Structure formats: C-alpha cells, structure tokens
Amino acid sequence: DTAVSQTPKYLVTQMGNDKSIKCEQNLGHDTMYWYKQDSKKFLKIMFSYNNKELIINETVPNRFSPKSPDKAHLNLHINSLELGDSAVYFCASSHSFADEQFFGPGTRLTVL
Amino acid sequence: AQRVTQPEKLLSVFKGAPVELKCNYSYSGSPELFWYVQYSRQRLQLLLRHISRESIKGFTADLNKGETSFHLKKPFAQEEDSAMYYCALRRWNTDKLIFGTGTRLQVFP
Numbered sequence A: 001d002t003a004v005s006q007t008p009k010y011l012v013t014q015m016g017n018d019k020s021i022k023c024e025q026n027l028g029h030d031t032m033y034w035y036k037q038d039s040k041k042f043l044k045i046m047f048s049y050n051n052k053e054l055i056i057n058e059t060v061p062n063r064f065s066p067k068s069p070d071k072a073h074l075n076l077h078i079n080s081l082e083l084g085d086s087a088v089y090f091c092a093s094s095h096s097f098a099d100e101q102f103f104g105p106g107t108r109l110t111v112l
Numbered sequence B: 001a002q003r004v005t006q007p008e009k010l011l012s013v014f015k016g017a018p019v020e021l022k023c024n025y026s027y028s029g030s031p032e033l034f035w036y037v038q039y040s041r042q043r044l045q046l047l048l049r050h051i052s053r054e055s056i057k058g059f060t061a062d063l064n065k066g067e068t069s070f071h072l073k074k075p076f077a078q079e080e081d082s083a084m085y086y087c088a089l090r091r092w093n094t095d096k097l098i099f100g101t102g103t104r105l106q107v108f109p
Helices: none
Strands: A006-007 A010-013 A019-025 A031-037 A043-050 A053-057 A064-070 A075-079 A086-093 A105-109 B003-005 B010-014 B019-021 B024-026 B031-038 B045-049 B072-074 B081-092 B097-099 B103-108
Touching: A006 A086, A010 A019, A019 A031, A019 A105, A031 A075, A031 B045, A043 A064, A043 A075, A043 B097, A075 A086, B003 B081, B010 B019, B019 B103, B024 B031
Parallel strands: A010 A105, B010 B103
Antiparallel strands: A006 A019, A019 A075, A031 A043, A031 A086, A043 A053, A064 A075, A086 A105, B003 B024, B019 B072, B031 B045, B031 B081, B081 B097, B081 B103
C-alpha cells in the first residue's frame, strides 16, 4: 500500500540512450512533481502537474519530457542521456497545489 | 528571487547534546517554511511546518521574520536523529517548494 512509488529504483545506462522513470501515487492527489537531487544532495524541482496539466517547468532541458496519462501517474522520459543527468530523481504528490507533498523513494540514475 | 540557505553541510554532535540546524531564507512576501528529513535509505518526508507550530520527535522550529530564519532545534539529540535535513520555502498559495542544500546531522553515541 505504498503511497508514492517509483520504478525503477536503480537505472544504469549509457550516454545517448533514452530512458523513462515511472511514478504512481494511490493517494488520490491532484498534483504531482519531479525533483532532481544531485551528487551534492541539492534538491531542486523540475516539473509539477495539476490534474494532468503542466504547472511548473523549471528551466529543464527539453530532453526531459514529463508525461501524465492520468492523475495518478507522472512519468519522466529523458532523451539522449548525458553524464550530468546522473542523480537521484524523486517523484512527489500533494492533494492540491498548496498542501503537504509526499515523496517517492527515489530513482538513482547513473549515466556511464 | 526566493532562496533558502543552510550554511552547514554537516553537523556532528554526541547523543544528548543540543542541536540547532540553521536555515535562513530570502523572500519579500509571506512564506511558508518547512523542514523535511531524509533518513538513510528512506524517502524524504515532512518533519514540520511553521504554520502548525508543533513539536515533532522533539524538534521545534520558530519562524523569525525579522531575522528571516527558521532554525530547527532539539534540546537532546538521539542517535536515530541522524539524517539529512532540508529546509524548504514555499510562496504563499503556490506549490513550488524551494529547498536548501541540506544539512547532514550525525549523532554519535
């Protein structure tokens, strides 16, 4: 009965590949987010979606494309992976845009 | 622009010692301030928020608008408090959380 889940937990891939990270929440929340945590543990928002609509897009390269097929899912697709994309990516959700955010366990992406 | 500063990357104390994790912010409006915690191998979770004015796991934090600070305090640290702590700011009535760079708290036995 995990509230916010992400798959995969670990992802190791070569430069130039395209990969996706999936996020699902079973809390009935309307808003979902993607955050990136770099090697120095700095956590920064990338995107937020409210009811499947993009609300925040924080100067993220357009190689990153979020996709929300429904309110419970927000997937992150990354094209042409670069070394600098190596990080832990966290998904989160909240009931509405100003409520407490619940985080997923994170996906550690390593680009070789 | 809004910014959250946590000046200490690492804070090491012995069990039973008082702890204060510093957080300063810059924002001209009415902010909401939060402390999030990430224990080893666990997900990030909300520890406390300034509007609730409650104590969680012995931790308290008071918003000081004059000093633009929201320091996290605990009078007697426990080993299980060892974790990464993030201070975060949200502009009133928005969903964008701005995180500080985090402080790793190590509590030695």
